[in-house]
Amino acid sequence: MADIPRQPVHAQATAAWPRDELGISLVRPSRPARPLALAEAAPEPITIDAARTALVVVDMQNDFCHDEGWFAARGVDIGAIQAVVPHVRLTIDAAHDHGMPVIFLNWGIRADALEMSVGQLAFGRLFGRATGYAEAYRAAGEPALVTGTWGAATIDALAPQPRDIVVHKNRFSGFWHNELDAVLRRLDVTTLCFAGVNTDRCVLASLQDATFAGYDAVLIDDATATPSSAIVREAACTIVRQLYGFTTTVDAFVDAH
Numbered sequence: 001m002a003d004i005p006r007q008p009v010h011a012q013a014t015a016a017w018p019r020d021e022l023g024i025s026l027v028r029p030s031r032p033a034r035p036l037a038l039a040e041a042a043p044e045p046i047t048i049d050a051a052r053t054a055l056v057v058v059d060m061q062n063d064f065c066h067d068e069g070w071f072a073a074r075g076v077d078i079g080a081i082q083a084v085v086p087h088v089r090l091t092i093d094a095a096h097d098h099g100m101p102v103i104f105l106n107w108g109i110r111a112d113a114l115e116m117s118v119g120q121l122a123f124g125r126l127f128g129r130a131t132g133y134a135e136a137y138r139a140a141g142e143p144a145l146v147t148g149t150w151g152a153a154t155i156d157a158l159a160p161q162p163r164d165i166v167v168h169k170n171r172f173s174g175f176w177h178n179e180l181d182a183v184l185r186r187l188d189v190t191t192l193c194f195a196g197v198n199t200d201r202c203v204l205a206s207l208q209d210a211t212f213a214g215y216d217a218v219l220i221d222d223a224t225a226t227p228s229s230a231i232v233r234e235a236a237c238t239i240v241r242q243l244y245g246f247t248t249t250v251d252a253f254v255d256a257h
Helices: 079-083 085-097 118-124 180-186 199-212 230-244 250-255
Strands: 018-020 035-038 046-049 053-058 102-107 165-169 191-197 216-225 246-248
Touching: 046 191, 046 216, 053 085, 053 199, 079 085, 079 216, 085 102, 085 191, 085 216, 085 250, 102 180, 102 199, 165 180, 191 199, 199 216, 199 230, 216 230, 216 250, 230 246
Parallel strands: 053 102, 053 191, 102 165, 191 216, 216 246
Antiparallel strands: 035 046
């Protein structure tokens, strides 16, 4: 049986329609389930299918995480963000070990920011009190979070591997105006585990929209961080448990079996 010629694709994606003596087959057999139990989860222990689960790493970019990035230049305390990097590293390594796709969901906007709403831009500038999206903040003149710039790149400590997938977004939620949903459906993913920053902003918004799109959602609590107050962060995690999905820990994710 020969396949129709194709471009290289992710190992988990259906690469091509197979051809045999009867013609082209549109039969797509299901992959065998690979259950992983996460005993430490809330509001209930859960079992995920590693064959249909992806890890989504949100906004671990220089502009948020680096001392010379956009957040730091605006005077944001990024201590909590930097402290979570080793936890995210462990989570990514565990996802690779579990055979899950890892998707880096990063801000990546146009240099003219035309895809962003006036409201987004106003809040990004703090109504004129700070440097906003796509505005220059570095001595080098690079604009914040623009695709292809140093600030929009994933931090070196978590640099994507060739097998990983990078998807850009231009909203707090990663499910608007981009290819994320199409990529996940091509990979036959039904469950998303979330790590990254900021817990109460892009992580929560992406997780919420994931559930609206029909995905099961798991927040890896201690693999997320935010410069917001502790009570705001805990409120975000509580909302996840009450309305959208489950929370778990890095240790539980690493040790899942």
